[in-house]
Structure formats: structure tokens, C-alpha cells
Amino acid sequence: MIRQVYLDNAATTPVKKQVLDEMLPFFKEKYGNPSSIYRLGQETRNAIDEVREKVANVINAKPREIYFTAGGSEADNWAIKGIAFANKDKGNHIITSKIEHHGVLHTCEYLEKNGFEVTYLDVDENGIVNMEQLKDSITDKTILISIMFANNEIGTIQPIEEIGKIARDNKVYFHTDAVQAIGNINIDVEKLNIDLLSMSAHKLYGPKGVGALYIKQGVKIHPYMHGGAQERNRRAGTENIPGIIGFGKAIELAYETLDEHNERLTKLRDKLIRDIKENIEYVRLNGHPDKRLPGNVNFSFEFIEGESLLLSLDMLGICASSGSACTSGSLDPSHVLLAIGLPHEIAHGSLRLTLGDFNTEEDVDYVVESLIKVVDRLRQMSPLYENVKKK
Amino acid sequence: MIRQVYLDNAATTPVKKQVLDEMLPFFKEKYGNPSSIYRLGQETRNAIDEVREKVANVINAKPREIYFTAGGSEADNWAIKGIAFANKDKGNHIITSKIEHHGVLHTCEYLEKNGFEVTYLDVDENGIVNMEQLKDSITDKTILISIMFANNEIGTIQPIEEIGKIARDNKVYFHTDAVQAIGNINIDVEKLNIDLLSMSAHKLYGPKGVGALYIKQGVKIHPYMHGGAQERNRRAGTENIPGIIGFGKAIELAYETLDEHNERLTKLRDKLIRDIKENIEYVRLNGHPDKRLPGNVNFSFEFIEGESLLLSLDMLGICASSGSACTSGSLDPSHVLLAIGLPHEIAHGSLRLTLGDFNTEEDVDYVVESLIKVVDRLRQMSPLYENVKKK
């Protein structure tokens, strides 16, 4: 069998053994509905409240400020629509950036069709949001700034403290999509002046389909799911107990080993970047050189197209992702790569390799070796490369 | 140790072993993101599409009409808000009933605050929706009828075919919350003329935190979660793969053994009803005598209050639920029991016992025996009972 190398940890991660072990009793034995008053129900209620406390501690919030959701997208949707509809008497203006996850962008576009105005901030060539433009965009109608903590494609980490300060000075709510940051960065919502923060478990070795939204006490927001009285009447629905338990264990593990994790991944990441640059010509590293998630590598390979790169790597047992639109059959490549100024044809040839806790140095060597072969083969087939060689 | 008897299967069910076994590989091994093009991702994509087909087959829908959600509440919220906002140019009137689950009722109340008008239909003393009132309520502004398939508290099954026909004749969308019906009743959305149908896995021995909304092809509805292109661009968010797999196995098992399940539960139910009636005086069976879910028993015990009943039963190892508001510290008892005409003081003394696949005849005997003792003890303490005895 060929070697299997998973380098798409920003898309999703496997569940760690310790996480699954913690979840298991909650399927068949501890299955009580937390809204019930009998002990079987109180037991699960206590279990999820313990997770609430864990999650709160990690980001320096209060347990009552943590609301469990079905994942990062729900947290983003809730934060943005919930603030918009609850504060429309104050104003109808929202500020976000051009490189947000679709969970934020498409929600903002939906709001634009419903009477709201949205400013999409530019970013520089490394993907850092334009701070001057942010300050200039704020009007007395602005009710929300939503800027992601770290980008999922190019790994760039934003100056969140500075944005938080601007939000506070202007008395505007500040939401940050921290789905990629959680598990990689120490976050203190008090210090950073964050009012709302989105998380998702499956990006940090927890299960899919569960996440949380931090909502600072006192923030005016509509519930997103109406119905039962769960989550302090703000998010109805029988709780996904095993999911929440798994999320709790995953975030606990992540922050217990944060320094170690970051050191290991940063070393692997920098080796991968160096080896690609040294061995393959006509490449470009996308994203910030050092304000970057520890596991994120994103390169453009000129003259070739992302999907064929992915397919070729898959045949060699390597899982990766690309910013090419061809993977979805649509015309425009990744909005993030376009926002940092890449021309379309270069954006199409980009590859995202995201390292995780299960990757090793041998994985990196294997990937580089495979990339050299694959890129060469595809370039030999490319009419664009032909022209370059002729010059 | 004392005997443990779980009689709250309408609140939630344990996950069956076969269901959990099917889910397990999807946590640590088959963890690929279904949106990815490599094989690890395509594998999970195929797996959830198989479930989509299974679920579709069960209700006689097409696979492309099944959209996975985080549970019944999300399905209800999506159906109602999604239809309301997408069709507000046609009209702003919604018809529902007084005995819906809060997932429907509170969503409708939210819409009332946002420019919609809602008619809440009465029900008769057995909990059947008033058909004449339904017909009379429809105006040219009516865009949606939302009536639950079977009620979660009193188990009453509605004349869904008749309602579907009225909806079709009046060209109004018809949504039904089938969270309690799925796994207990054969449902054919074509024959019953259902446009939208809510399901939840944890009511049929599947995992918590996953469900589905059936949306008939051509129905005009807004997406509920904006973001990634999952679920045909209508419900963003990385799919809860293990959850969806578990839902698939659970619904498959449920419909493979439907007749057997119904026969067994109906027998247990009728025995439980008979034994309570024969052994305890001043009791009243709530809900329809035979148009009723196979596992549902709901009694009012005069002169006592629900919470104390539940706590006493819990001490004897019995898990049950009540229509008393005291469990939540609010003043009004169950809206369902009030809607069927129970006076407040009787509604407060109601008890729901819902049987499931793991219950036995011995469980029923134990519960009746325990109830006789507990009800007697509480009545001895009750000033209301005192008055009765004096008469």
C-alpha cells in the first residue's frame, strides 16, 4: 500500500483517541436529556456545563457566555444575523473583510439583500486587513465589525487586539471567526475586547457538527434557533451531548499542549516551505511570512492548475486542498487569493498544505519529493509553461 | 441497586449498538471532509449520500429533497422562517396549531414580531386539530400551514392526509413536524401532499444533534445557514458525518422492524393505561384513545403536582416527564394540556410515560406498582385530596 499523508488539517481533523473515549459513554449509557429533572438527565446537564466551563476558561470568558452550536458556520450565521436583526434600530452598517470564510461572507451578502449595508475591507499582499480603511469606514450607523482571527486558506493572523480597540473606541460590536485560531493561538477575549467569537470542534481533533459561539454578557443579540429553553433560551434543540463532550476534551488537550504543538508544527511548516522553494521554480508562498498559523503552507505553482495537482497528489496518497475554482467547476478562483492580489491564472495553480499533530518530518519529505515529480509532469503538459521555456 | 426504568423515550432515546457501531469508523479513520476531492473525502461524501437515499426512501421522497440539519429544532426553524422570508411577497399569513412543539411555536412568535400574522388553531379534547377552523382561516395571504404529525406530549396523531389535501386545494405550502412520528408511522410525502417535513435522529435510537428537513423539489425557501456549498448550497457547515451515518442506520432499523415495534409498544402501552386506570382513582388519560403514538401514555393524577411525582419516581429509578411548569420554574403548565381543555390544576398533575424498544412488561408492572405508592403518598400530603375525602 502507498503511504498516506493527510495534509488538509485546516479542512478537518481526525478525532483523537482520548476525545472519542470520552464521548463513548454518552451514546448508549449516559443518554439522558439534559432538560429532564431525573438524575440521568441531570448527569448530562452537569457534563455539558463542565465543558462550558472548560471552553470559557480557555478564552477567559464566563461559562454563561458560551453557547454551543452545530459548528463554526452556525456560530458565524448566528453572530452576524443575530446582531444585525437585534440592533437594526441603531444602524444597518456592518464591516467585514474580503478574506472572510464564506460562513461570514455569504451571511453578509444575505443581509445586504435585506436592508443592510456591508463594507468589505481590503487586505494587503500578505492578507492583513487595512486598518486605516477600517477606521475610515466606521459611521454612526455601524453596528458590527466581523474580522476573522486567522485565515483558513493562507493562514494569516490578523491584528485582533488593534481591531478590538478600534471597535471599543467606537462602541461597535466586534465578532471574530476564530475557527482556525482556536487550538493554535492563546486567546483572551477580555484583553482583546472581543464581543463574539466563533469556534468549531472538528478543526482541533474534536467531532464534526459541534462548535460554540461566545457572546459577551450584555451583548444585544437575537436567538438563532427558537424553541426549547436550551442554552439559556438562546439556542433551542436537544443538545448534541457526545459532540459537546468531545469538543470539551479536544479543546482541553489542545491548550494543555499548545506550546509543544506550535513548536512542532512551526518547525515542520518552515521546513516544508523551505524545501519547496529550494526544489521547485516558479513558485510563490501566499500569506504572511510569520504572522501565520503554525500548520499553514500555501503555494502557487505557476503554469499549472490546482485540481490536477490535487488529483495527482491523491494518487500518491497525499490529501491537500487548492484555491482553484475548477474543483467546484465555477469560474473564479479563491476570493482570498484574489484579495491578496494574485492574478486569476496564478490563483488557479495554488495548493494548500496544512499540517497537524499526526504529521511527521517524513511526511514533509515525502510530499516535497512527490510535488517535484507531479509539478514537473503537469508543467510538461501545460501550454503556458511551453511559452516560458521558449523565451 | 434499584431497578432502572427509562420511560421518557419521547424526550430522547439511547443510541442502539448497531447504530453506534456504524458510526465509529467515521471519527478516527474515515474523517475526510466531504467537500474535498481526494478519496478520503469522496468516501464520506458517498457515505452521506447513501444515507440521503435511505431517508428519502423511507418517506418516498427523492434523495435531493433531503437536507441534513443539526436536529428537529433546526428543521422546524428552517422550514418556517425559510418559507416565510422567501414568500413574503405573496403573503404574510401562517397557520399552525396550539399544540405544536416550541420549535414551531416560538419560531412563529418570532415571525409575529417581524411582520407576519399567525393563526393558532384550536384542538378538540383529544388533541385533534379543528379542520373547519383550518379551512376558514385560509386567506389569499396564507403562505404556510404547519401542523405536527404526532404530538410529543399526548401522542395524538393528526389527520395529515386531510390537511395535505386542504393545503393543496388552496395552493399553500404544508410543513409537518414529524419528529415524533418518524420511526413510528409509515409516511409517504407524495400521498400525503407534504412539502416540508422535520425529522430528528435522537428520537429513534440515533445520535443527538442531527436530523433532516425534507423540502419538496420546487418549493421556494431561503437557505437557513449561509456559507459553504454543502447540502446543495442550502445548509452550510461541514457535515456531521458520524451523526448522519448514525441517523441513517437508526432510520433503517426503525423501518425494517416497524410492524414488530408498533405491535410490541402498543401492547405495552395499552397494558400500562389499563393497569393505571384499574389501580388508581381520580386519573384521566390525556390524548386520543387510539389515534395515538404506540409508546405514548399521558395521565393526569388529580390533587398532586407533576414535579413532586417525577422526583418521587426518580428515587425509584423511573425516568418520566410531566406537563407541569414547575419543572421549569415557570407558572403555566403545558400549553398542550391547556389546549385540550384541562384546567390548570389538573394539567399540573400530569405525567408522561413514553415506552421504547428497550422496555419490557416487567418495566410496566414495576411502574404501576411504584405509581400506586407514590401517588398515594403525595395525595396524603395534599390539601386538595383532603377536601375530596371529606365529601
Place this chain on the structure above:
Amino acid sequence: MYSDKVMEHFMNPRNVGEIENADGVGQVGNAKCGDIMKMYLKIEDETIVDVKFKTFGCGSAIASSSMATEMIKGKTISEAMNLSNKAVAQALDGLPPVKMHCSVLAEQAIKAALYDYSKKYNKTIEGLEDFNPDDDAHDHDHAEEH
């Protein structure tokens, strides 16, 4: 996502390369959209005796190029003219709906190369009367509703 046949042609594409002094060369697509297909034809006595391609594009674009070249090699001009994108897709055991346009690209690239040949040798080819090599054949097909 892709059939085994698509993957086989993608991994082992036939007829990759260039033909020096080709009788007809056609290029379609747009790097902006992430796909360019270039076809080279060698024609003798109305017969395509050799064909090569170069493609910048996705897996199905490369597989479509490979399959299309195989299907016209040794065929007459009019047979090549009759090759439809559907036939290419079928020969590949089908393409995902969103990828059908990649096979359109292959059909268009052949036509563009034949057009170039007809101009070079001053011949008329039936079916190319209205052909415009600069037309953007790139209509990405969204089979799924949004």
C-alpha cells in the same frame, strides 16, 4: 467524483506534446478561468495522421484532451468535425455535470485547429463556416440549482 476511465486518462494521457510544423494549431480557453487547451494536427489527404495536445486545466480537462485526441487520430476531417463533446464525455464513462464544459473545450480545440488548417491551406470545411476561434466556448455549466 471521476470515473476510472477519467483517472486513467488523467494519469496516463495519450498524445501529449507538440507537433513541429503542424498543419493546424488551435487554442481555446482562458488562463483566467483556469483552462487552456492547445491542439496540434498533422493532416495528410484529408486524414488526421497525428495529433498532440497541451492542456492547462483540471483533471477532466486533461482527460478530455487525451480522449479526444485518441478519438480523432487516423480519422478524416469530417469524422473529426462530427466529434461532439458528449461523445468524448461518454467515452470517458461520463463526467460530473459541472465538468461537462471541459469536454466542450476539447471539441472546440479540435475545431479551432481544423479552422487554422483551413485558413492555412485555403480549404473550406463543412461546419466551420460560422466558426469564430475567438469565441469564448467557456460556459461553465452549473447543473445544481443555487
